[in-house]
Amino acid sequence: MGSFAATFLPAQLRSCCLCGVSILPNAASMCVNCLQGQEDITRDIKKQIHISWCKGCQRYLQPPNHWMHAEPESRELLTFCIKRVTGLNKVKLVDAGFIWTEPHSMRLKTKLTIQKEVHGAILQQVLVAFVVEYVVERHMCTACNRQNANPNSWIACVQLRQHVTHKRTFFYLEQLILKHGADENCVNIKNIHNGVDFYFGSRAHACKFIDFLQSVVPLRYRHDKQLVSHTIHTSEYNYKYTFSAEIAPICKDDLVCLPAKTALGLGNLGPVVLVTRVTSAITLTDPQTMRSASLEAGQYWRAPFRPLMHARQAVEFVVLDCEPVQSSHGGGYNHGGRWQLAEATVAKAADLGANDKVSITRTHLGHLLKAGDTAAGYDLSSANVADDALDRALAAGLAPPEIVLVRKSYEEKRRRRAAAGARRAWKLKRLDGVEAGEEDEGGRGARRAAAEADAAAADMERFLEELEEDPDMRSRVAVYRDAEAAAATAARAPAAAADSEDEEDDDVPGIPLEELLEDLVAMQIGEDGTQGDELLDDISGMQLG
Structure with missing residues (x-):
């Protein structure tokens, strides 16, 4: 060897x-x-x-x-x-x-x-x-340079409006804009009565924003342009563009009566139906049969209609009995088994002890309601409603239900929790730099301004409650963990545990902690190389030159 x-x-x-x-x-x-x-x-x-x-x-x-x-x-x-x-x-x-x-x-x-x-x-x-x-x-970018030179300088404006009595749609739209970063090209944002104005530095950015709005809400718009300046020597024209966008005045939990042609196009749905979801299309559900159908934005704007009653007109009912019944449609029709048809015996909370009037109605909330619960709903028997489609339906012999239950109510339980000092463990982000429009700056009186501020606060609170009650709606927005609320809840944990023996508030909906996002997500590349492998995977496929 x-x-x-x-x-x-x-x-x-x-x-x-x-x-x-x-x-x-x-x-x-x-x-x-x-x-x-x-x-x-x-x-x-x-x-x-x-x-x-x-x-x-x-x-x-x-x-x-x-x-x-x-x-x-x-x-x-x-x-x-x-x-x-x-x-x-x-x-x-x-x-x-x-x-x-x-x-x-x-x-x-x-x-x-x-x-x-x-x-x-x-x-x-x-x-x-x-x-x-x-x-x-x-180096100052073009947008910041233009903004600093003239804060009112803009090329295109999107005037977004919805003619309803509340702001819940705009609160929801604000969260969608923040989640998808649709406001990154906005030069300025102004709050206007019944809507918001978005200003952009170019027409292309405004068109991109309009496309985003059309993908999340039922929208129609028209556009116009105004000549600002013209150079005769070079034939250059400077325009300002205005996009007037209108959101359909139909919101979640509204009660609507479909026109005859629209109802026929949806398979003879309704005609009195409940709005259960609003995205780029409107989801309509018949609470008597649990049949659902989607109304596209184009279909709605060809034959628009107004709601019979909206969420602010809902009254509180006490559920005396609720018995599930078998649906003749087998539980399908686009709701995926999320609801259960039931026959509920209800009475107005305001009538209990006065006239003891009891009503029996069918509802799609059989999986939630039980005897002793309260529910928000519409009382058509005592409502003063003027609607041509409803009059035609009555003339054709189609009698709408007297009582339509919309959702289970947790008002009293939430009130007790608030009185005990409980806070939500989550929060939402808001748009920065939103200015008040000319109509909001003065000339209306302090009393009216205070009333509108209180109404906006109530709409915001109702929007937060909707996020807690509707997982499908919650999945489309970004909800963040509130560290301050978590610390406050931990501090009062012993007292809350002592009170929980007497309270029956466990069924109040909330947002699970696993669905919450961290407020600040920072990806750091340290000397220990904790994320070096992930970085090299991205770098290895990159063409460097």
């Missing part, structure tokens, strides 16, 4: 031409250490780069004219910085990360590990030795 080693190994090994260490043969006849000393694989890579940053909107310039948002030391910012490094297309990027710098230094530093094949040997640059520095220069 010794003779074999003596004859075989010297034939395969060579000595390094510089240090004499035995190495495998390669084209350079040098070991890796000597190659690292002779070859600098980072010489073609730029070590200092200037990047532009807007102080107003906290965005970075992605050449030639795109501005992007990126949190400090985030994966998005690291990807943006690596793409700005020239010369990386000649090497292989192995690892990347940020080096901490003083926030006010206007410097960003990244440490990069690269590989390159030199004369048949793979060289890896030392991690600490290769640092790229980014000089952050302040």
